[in-house]
Amino acid sequence: MSNETPVISNFIRTIINEDLKSGKREQVTTRFPPEPNGYLHIGHAKSICLNFGLATEYEGRCNLRFDDTNPVKEEDEYVVAIQDDVAWLGFDWGGEALFASDYFDQLYAWAIKLIKKGKAYVDSQSADEMRSNRGTLTESGTNSPYRDRTVEENLELFEKMKNGDFPDGAQILRAKIDMASPNMNLRDPAMYRIIHAHHHRTGDKWCVYPMYDFAHGQEDSIEGVTHSICTLEFEDHRPLYDWFLKELEIFAPQQIEFARLNLSYTVMSKRKLLQLVNEEYVEGWDDPRMPTISGMRRRGYPAAAIRQFCDRIGVGRGANWIDLSVLEDCVREQLNETAFRRQAVLNPLKVTITNFDKVEMLNAPNHPQQPDLGSRELPMSNELWIDRDDFMENPPSPKKYFRLGPEREVRLRNSYIIKCDEYITDEKGEVVELKCSADLDTLGKNPEGRKVKGIIHWVSAQHAQKVPVRIYDRLFNQENPDKASNYLEALNPESLQLTEAVVEPSLLKASQGETFQFERVGYFTVDSKDSKEGTPVFNRTVTLRDTWAKMK
RNA sequence: UGGGGCGUCGCCAAGCGGUAAGGCACUGGAUUUUGAUUCCAGCAUUCCCAGGUUCGAUCCCUGGCGCCCCAGCCA
Numbered sequence: 001m002s003n004e005t006p007v008i009s010n011f012i013r014t015i016i017n018e019d020l021k022s023g024k025r026e027q028v029t030t031r032f033p034p035e036p037n038g039y040l041h042i043g044h045a046k047s048i049c050l051n052f053g054l055a056t057e058y059e060g061r062c063n064l065r066f067d068d069t070n071p072v073k074e075e076d077e078y079v080v081a082i083q084d085d086v087a088w089l090g091f092d093w094g095g096e097a098l099f100a101s102d103y104f105d106q107l108y109a110w111a112i113k114l115i116k117k118g119k120a121y122v123d124s125q126s127a128d129e130m131r132s133n134r135g136t137l138t139e140s141g142t143n144s145p146y147r148d149r150t151v152e153e154n155l156e157l158f159e160k161m162k163n164g165d166f167p168d169g170a171q172i173l174r175a176k177i178d179m180a181s182p183n184m185n186l187r188d189p190a191m192y193r194i195i196h197a198h199h200h201r202t203g204d205k206w207c208v209y210p211m212y213d214f215a216h217g218q219e220d221s222i223e224g225v226t227h228s229i230c231t232l233e234f235e236d237h238r239p240l241y242d243w244f245l246k247e248l249e250i251f252a253p254q255q256i257e258f259a260r261l262n263l264s265y266t267v268m269s270k271r272k273l274l275q276l277v278n279e280e281y282v283e284g285w286d287d288p289r290m291p292t293i294s295g296m297r298r299r300g301y302p303a304a305a306i307r308q309f310c311d312r313i314g315v316g317r318g319a320n321w322i323d324l325s326v327l328e329d330c331v332r333e334q335l336n337e338t339a340f341r342r343q344a345v346l347n348p349l350k351v352t353i354t355n356f357d358k359v360e361m362l363n364a365p366n367h368p369q370q371p372d373l374g375s376r377e378l379p380m381s382n383e384l385w386i387d388r389d390d391f392m393e394n395p396p397s398p399k400k401y402f403r404l405g406p407e408r409e410v411r412l413r414n415s416y417i418i419k420c421d422e423y424i425t426d427e428k429g430e431v432v433e434l435k436c437s438a439d440l441d442t443l444g445k446n447p448e449g450r451k452v453k454g455i456i457h458w459v460s461a462q463h464a465q466k467v468p469v470r471i472y473d474r475l476f477n478q479e480n481p482d483k484a485s486n487y488l489e490a491l492n493p494e495s496l497q498l499t500e501a502v503v504e505p506s507l508l509k510a511s512q513g514e515t516f517q518f519e520r521v522g523y524f525t526v527d528s529k530d531s532k533e534g535t536p537v538f539n540r541t542v543t544l545r546d547t548w549a550k551m552k
Numbered sequence: 553u554g555g556g557g558c559g560u561c562g563c564c565a566a567g568c569g570g571u572a573a574g575g576c577a578c579u580g581g582a583u584u585u586u587g588a589u590u591c592c593a594g595c596a597u598u599c600c601c602a603g604g605u606u607c608g609a610u611c612c613c614u615g616g617c618g619c620c621c622c623a624g625c626c627a
Contacts, residue, residue, distance in 0.1 A: 008566060008574065035627055070626065127625055134623055138554045141623090172625055182555040184623050193625040212627045236556055236622050259558085259620090270627095312575060314565050318558050319620050326563075326576060336589060369589065402587065411585050446585085455585050519586045548587040 010315040012050070012256055016058065016227060019254075025226045028060030032086070032093075033100075033216070035067045036078035036200070038270035039285040039292045040085045042306070042327070043261045049310035050258070051229055052091040063223055064093035068101045069215050071199035079200070081285070085293040089303050100210075100219050101201045107210045107218060108162070110248050111173060111192055115154045119247050120191060121147055122157040123174050130172075133179075134187055140180035141187045147176065161194055164207040168194050175214070177243065185240045189213055217241040220253040228253045231260040232317065261313065262321045265474040266291040267481050281491060282475070288527075288539050289475040289495050299472065300515045300525025300541030301327075305334040324474060331542045335515055335523045340366040340373065343413060343457045344503040344518040346469065348385035350461065351434045353418060356382045359462075362443075364414040376506045380415050383461040385502050387521075390456040391434060393423065402454030404434070410454040413519060417442040417452050457519050464502035469524065469538045471497040501538070510536045520544065 019025040030051040034044065055062035064086055068074045083097055114120040123130065123144045135141035149157070161171050173192035181187055191214040196207050220228045234241075235257045245252040260268075267273065268291065276282050276290070285292050288299035296306065309330040313322050341364075360380045367373040386404070395405035404410045409419045422435040439447055446452070473495050481490035501518075510516065515525040522543040526536045 010565080014568095033627095037627085067627065073626075123625095130625075131623075136554085136623060140554090169625060174625095184555080187623085190625050195625085209625095211625075216627085232557070233621055234627090238556090257557090312564075314575085316558090316565065318565095320564065323563065323577090329576070332588090341586075368584090368586080413585065415585090417585095442585095444585090452585090454587085457586075517586085517588085520588070521586090544586075544588050546587075551587080 008314070011317065012054070012227070012229065012258065012315060013057075015254075015256060016054065019226070020058075027226070028054060028058035029063070029224050029226045030055050030060070030229060031063040031065050031098075031220065031223060031225050033065045033067045033219070034082050035070070035073070036075060036082060037070075037073040038078060038274055039081050039290075039294055041268055041270075041273065041291045041293065042263060042266075042296070042309075043268045043291075045089060045293060045306050046261045046310050046313070046315075047229070047231075048086060048089060048091060049307055050315060052086075052093075053310075054227070054229075060226075061094055062091070063098050063225070065098040065219060065223070066100065067212070067216065067219070068099055068199070068201065069210050069212060071195060071197040071209065074200055076200050081294065085297075088297060089293065089306060098223065099201060100215055101199060103215075103219055103222055104202060104206060104210070106222065107215060108208075110218060111158065111210070111214070112155065114175065114191075114244075114247060115158060115173075116151055117247065118151060118176065120154070120173055120175050121149050122154050122161070123147070123172050123188075124170070125172075127169060134184070135179070137184070143179050144174070144188070147188070158192070158208075161192070161208050162206070164196065166194055168196055170194060173208075175240075175243070177240075183236055183239060185213070185237050186243075189240060213237060213240050214244060217245050217253065217255070218248065218250070221245060221248075221251045224251065225253040228255045230255060230257055232257045233260075257317070258315050259317050259320055262319070262480075263291065263324055263327065264321060264479045265324045265476050265481070267476070267487055272487060275488075281488070286529075288470070288472050291475075298525075298528055299539055300335075300513075300523060301331050302334045302338070302515075305330040308334065321480075328542050332523070332545065335517065335541065339515050339517040339523055341368065341519050342504055342507055342516045343378070343459055344501045344507070344521065344524070345385045345387050345457065345459050345464075346499065346501045346518075346521065347388045348459075348502055349388045349391060349431065349434065351384045351386050351418075351436055351458070353382045353384065353438050354421070354435055355437045355440070356380075356416075358382075359460075362415055378414055378504055378506075379460045379463040380412075381460045381462055384412075384458045385461055385464055386434075386456055386458045388431075391420070391423070391431065393431060398453075403456060404454070408454075409439075409450075409452050410456050411442075411452050413455050413457045415443065415458070416440065417447060455520075457521070459502050459504050461502075463505050465505055465508050466500050467503055467507065467536055467538055469499050469501045469540065470527070471499060471540045473497075507536065508534055512536075515541060517544070 032051045052062045123146045133142040174188045177186045179187045192208045286294035286298045309327050362378040364378040365375045391404040395401045416438040418436040418438045424433040426432050475495050476490045477492040478490040481487040484490040510526045512528040523541040524538040525541045530537045
């Protein structure tokens with residue numbers, strides 16, 4: 001059952017193939033390096049699939065490494081959630097997760113090495129002074145008055161920084177490169193800053209913490225990463241990444257940048273996702289409307305669908321904007337293969353079968369295309385619920401409209417053909433009940449002499465079970481929420497609608513996380529938080545493709 | 553206007569001097585007790601534009617145009 005898109009080449013594979021062929025590398029080691037300051041989202045999934053996928057393909061390894069260099073933003077809750085999500089996605093980092101904080105001693109020693117080489121200095125300027133001396137995009141910066149301190153002075157000051165002799169922001173360790181560089185990242189970038197904060201792993205051991213730029217390449221180097229894959233905005237950092245490695249004279253991984261994912265009708269920045277959670281626009285990181293891995297999992301998206309999506313969208317260096325429907329299609333494609341079929345009615349209309357006076361246990365397959373998946377019992381009786389959308393008082397021609405109308409015939413899914421003899425309306429003119437007669441000779445076979453094209457789903461009223469259903473829609477109603485003056489204004493007020501459905505009795509036994517196709521309606525997944533044994537709550541995962549709706 | 557990138561079908565994306573892969577979407581048509589699924593067929597004489605090199609250019613050169621990223625003691 002390999003319905004995942006076949007892998008096609010991309011520029012990263014090309015680079016790796018060349019490196020292997022030229023002998024520059026003998027094997028492939030990659031890494032996925034999240035900062036534990038939030039939950040993983042679909043954009044991370046792209047990176048995860050890329051990095052772990054490459055490792056699998058080239059029989060190398062991919063490390064899971066937490067880039068925990070900023071104690072004020074990072075928490076253990078995220079460390080746990082991230083590992084959970086990567087594993088759920090189906091990837092294995094072979095052993096224990098790694099942490100940048102495990103390398104703090106080495107990083108500190110390397111900082112001292114650079115000071116001794118005269119390549120780093122302690123600056124006593126304030127953040128504001130540093131900013132104004134950095135210059136602009138078109139004007140070069142100005143050297144710090146502290147730039148030429150002696151090695152001894154720098155060593156002593158850095159030691160004091162480490163010992164906690166200074167308050168936050170009082171001193172900073174900078175690389176001595178070039179304040180006139182057209183690349184802003186090379187204008188004496190910060191290496192170590194003072195932060196008196198409790199670190200989730202090292203506790204209060206440190207009051208100086210390395211900056212991303214001084215940490216990342218060295219972390220890669222320590223781990224023997226051959227290809228360090230990151231997103232495009234780090235491209236300008238690459239000369240700096242290479243500079244540290246060269247000055248430190250240590251193994252040099254190669255940084256390769258690719259374009260990050262943009263998905264329509266969603267936001268991807270962790271800052272914004274955090275705000276949605278903190279200000280309760282959603283019910284948490286795993287709210288089924290969130291573009292997080294955990295949200296999608298709870299919504300019922302299979303991991304295989306997310307992997308397929310990542311394969312399908314490819315990897316490139318140009319800005320790309322993927323439509324949400326591409327993801328939804330992957331979800332449908334996976335679920336179509338595996339989900340058991342059931343009958344459920346979301347908007348019930350009563351039907352009485354006038355010539356049917358018993359309860360009959362019908363047998364219905366769990367999956368019409370896969371008999372191996374077995375079947376279940378489906379009770380049929382003289383009072384049914386059908387969907388209101390399946391009846392029209394004044395339907396268009398039978399060639400255009402296959403469903404029920406006065407005098408029209410329709411197949412009850414997995415059951416008999418019925419004909420609408422009469423419909424009853426209330427004082428307001430609203431249809432409240434249909435009186436139909438069944439053709440008792442049509443169970444499991446077609447009638448002779450006529451074709452009945454329409455098929456509708458139904459549930460026996462006396463056997464029907466009521467269950468809560470949550471109808472989810474896109475979280476934002478603008479294609480690019482960031483285009484709005486404030487992305488919060490683009491929130492879709494109808495992204496969640498609570499309702500109920502009447503379902504066939506077998507559904508009461510559904511377990512948490514299980515996904516069903518409610519035939520002709522969509523895929524629904526038993527919520528893993530709010531469902532209890534025997535009382536499932538259903539999340540609508542995704543609708544079925546609906547060409548009829550498009551025709552209308 | 554400094555630097556770094558990118559520009560191939562509606563959306564992704566291969567190709568890297570030899571005459572435009574593939575996927576998704578879309579359009580027909582077949583099958584179907586889900587207007588679902590599945591199936592089969594169609595879908596860029598053209599690669600941002602203009603010059604140049606070449607027997608030959610999407611691929612090389614030059615000049616335009618358009619878009620993205622960079623001035624955190626964030627990552």
